[in-house]
Amino acid sequence: MNTVYVLWIRQLKRYVRSRARIVGALGQPLLYLLAFGLGFGPTFAKAGEGSYIQFLVPGVIGMSILFTALFSGVDLIWDRQFGFLKETLVAPVPRLMIMIGRTLGGATVAMLQGLILVVLCLLVGFRPAGWHAWPLAFLYMGLIAVMFTALGTAIASVLEDFQGFQLVMSFLVMPIFFLSGALFPLNNTIGPIKIIASFDPLSYGVDGLRGALTGGGYHFGATTDLAVMSSLTACLLALGTYLFSKVQL
Amino acid sequence: MELASGVPPAAAGMIQAENLCKKFGELEAVRDISFQVNEGEIFAFLGPNGAGKTTTIKMLTTLLRPTSGVVRIDGLDPVSQQHQARKRFGIVFQDASLDDELTAHENMDFHGLLYSVPRRVRAEGIERLLKMFELWDRRGDLVKTFSGGMRRRLEIARGLLHTPKILFLDEPTLGLDPQTRNQLWSHVRQLNAEQRVTVFLTTHYMEEAERVAERIAIIDHGRIVAQGSPAELKRQTGSETLEQAFLALTGATIRDEEASSVDQMRNIARMWTRRPR
Numbered sequence: 001m002n003t004v005y006v007l008w009i010r011q012l013k014r015y016v017r018s019r020a021r022i023v024g025a026l027g028q029p030l031l032y033l034l035a036f037g038l039g040f041g042p043t044f045a046k047a048g049e050g051s052y053i054q055f056l057v058p059g060v061i062g063m064s065i066l067f068t069a070l071f072s073g074v075d076l077i078w079d080r081q082f083g084f085l086k087e088t089l090v091a092p093v094p095r096l097m098i099m100i101g102r103t104l105g106g107a108t109v110a111m112l113q114g115l116i117l118v119v120l121c122l123l124v125g126f127r128p129a130g131w132h133a134w135p136l137a138f139l140y141m142g143l144i145a146v147m148f149t150a151l152g153t154a155i156a157s158v159l160e161d162f163q164g165f166q167l168v169m170s171f172l173v174m175p176i177f178f179l180s181g182a183l184f185p186l187n188n189t190i191g192p193i194k195i196i197a198s199f200d201p202l203s204y205g206v207d208g209l210r211g212a213l214t215g216g217g218y219h220f221g222a223t224t225d226l227a228v229m230s231s232l233t234a235c236l237l238a239l240g241t242y243l244f245s246k247v248q249l
Numbered sequence: 250m251e252l253a254s255g256v257p258p259a260a261a262g263m264i265q266a267e268n269l270c271k272k273f274g275e276l277e278a279v280r281d282i283s284f285q286v287n288e289g290e291i292f293a294f295l296g297p298n299g300a301g302k303t304t305t306i307k308m309l310t311t312l313l314r315p316t317s318g319v320v321r322i323d324g325l326d327p328v329s330q331q332h333q334a335r336k337r338f339g340i341v342f343q344d345a346s347l348d349d350e351l352t353a354h355e356n357m358d359f360h361g362l363l364y365s366v367p368r369r370v371r372a373e374g375i376e377r378l379l380k381m382f383e384l385w386d387r388r389g390d391l392v393k394t395f396s397g398g399m400r401r402r403l404e405i406a407r408g409l410l411h412t413p414k415i416l417f418l419d420e421p422t423l424g425l426d427p428q429t430r431n432q433l434w435s436h437v438r439q440l441n442a443e444q445r446v447t448v449f450l451t452t453h454y455m456e457e458a459e460r461v462a463e464r465i466a467i468i469d470h471g472r473i474v475a476q477g478s479p480a481e482l483k484r485q486t487g488s489e490t491l492e493q494a495f496l497a498l499t500g501a502t503i504r505d506e507e508a509s510s511v512d513q514m515r516n517i518a519r520m521w522t523r524r525p526r
Contacts, residue, residue: 002362002363002365003362003363005362006359006362006363010348010351010359013350013351013355014348014350014351017350017391018350078514081344081511081514081515081518082344082345082346082514082515082518083346083347083348083349084346084347084348084351084356084359085346086342086344086346087342087346087347087360087363087407088363089312090310090311090312090335090340091335091360091363091364092331092332092333092335092336092363092364092365093332093363160510161510161511161513161514162514163510248312248313249307249312249313
């Protein structure tokens with residue numbers, strides 16, 4: 001238990017102490033809200049889809065959690081060679097506990113980043129369906145956070161250094177975000193995109209989050225979203241744990 | 250405890266390696282090496298770059314599984330009795346393994362938690378060790394504000410918090426200035442004298458090995474080419490200094506290793522994280 005606690009609290013302390021990084025990481029989602037939300041807003045409304053800000057906010061929250069979670073997972077590459085993680089790998093504690101603690105820590109940080117964004121979105125005029133929408137919304141945010149921290153850990157366990165990281169960004173992370181329906185409604189898009197999006201885990205996370213926050217308006221349906229998100233999170237946790245247990249210094 | 254004759258008991262050593270081998274695919278990094286380090290001894294592994302020093306340390310400290318051969322750490326097998334073996338040693342890696350964004354005290358405290366050191370013992374140990382390594386006044390400062398020497402001292406202090414019997418130091422003075430190196434070794438010798446901690450170190454600074462170590466093994470191309478006290482090594486090769494002995498044993502060819510991906514990251518780490526003061 002100590003191990004899980006140490007690795008969790010460590011991530012949290014690091015996060016709280018790096019205020020510049022917190023603010024920096026808010027820049028991109030805010031830019032999306034401004035450029036797309038306000039820029040596209042009128043066009044979106046003319047097409048009969050309603051308020052684009054209402055539509056976009058769940059997507060941008062999902063994006064922010066995706067990036068924060070994935071980076072704290074991938075930070076493993078650095079941490080195992082020059083960081084505290086190396087020290088934990090020779091301590092008399094099971095690897096599984098290290099993995100759990102680190103994932104919880106990364107997910108908590110991603111969740112906090114998402115929560116800050118939620119507050120900012122409320123300030124710029126986003127209105128959820130009601131206060132009862134939040135528990136389910138937080139559940140989806142938590143699932144996105146854990147899922148992508150685990151995915152980041154899995155990727156970092158296989159990568160030797162940051163050389164392959166650009167590849168991962170261009171061909172995995174960016175597509176996960178752009179093709180997830182975070183920015184556009186999947187209902188009215190062309191068939192191929194619909195098919196691709198249905199293979200993108202973030203699609204279900206964003207859809208669930210959007211459905212919860214807007215009170216209905218699911219594309220895949222509430223049950224599907226929850227089922228896909230929970231089972232995929234479990235699978236990625238298992239994969240991350242397995243690959244992390246194979247990491248050699 | 251010594252026998253009546255004044256000769257230390259010939260019991261099994263604190264560290265034992267017999268016919269140890271490690272292959273990475275075709276590459277034989279460590280080839281059939283055997284040595285023993287006795288309790289309370291300071292033992293140095295000396296060798297050129299890529300000789301197999303770090304690979305050996307990794308095998309001794311449960312991080313790598315030997316291809317063949319036997320290792321015993323205080324009588325324990327690092328492969329089958331991993332956790333018990335890990336409690337017996339502290340280690341300072343070649344690359345820093347502190348958390349820069351945490352304070353010195355937090356780094357110590359988290360280490361104590363990981364090794365299940367009880368709360369009171371932990372608090373006392375942290376105070377004693379930080380005072381001993383002259384870091385107590387800076388205990389509340391983030392490690393990223395520390396100089397290279399302070400970081401090294403903190404790493405050694407941390408490695409001792411769970412009162413290990415053995416301290417492994419992998420190139421602990423790399424990149425430090427002579428004053429800091431000198432001070433570091435004084436600490437290590439003091440520790441060894443007062444608490445009988447067995448020290449296993451690797452270095453490629455001859456004069457350090459000569460001054461600090463009671464016994465030295467010279468390793469080259471994965472083999473131990475000579476071992477003994479500094480005086481014995483000099484006598485064997487008819488050299489005046491250990492450096493001459495070393496060159497006589499390992500030849501004067503320069504070992505150019507290909508830069509691995511870790512080396513490249515190390516360069517980046519140096520650019521970004523070293524903040525000398």
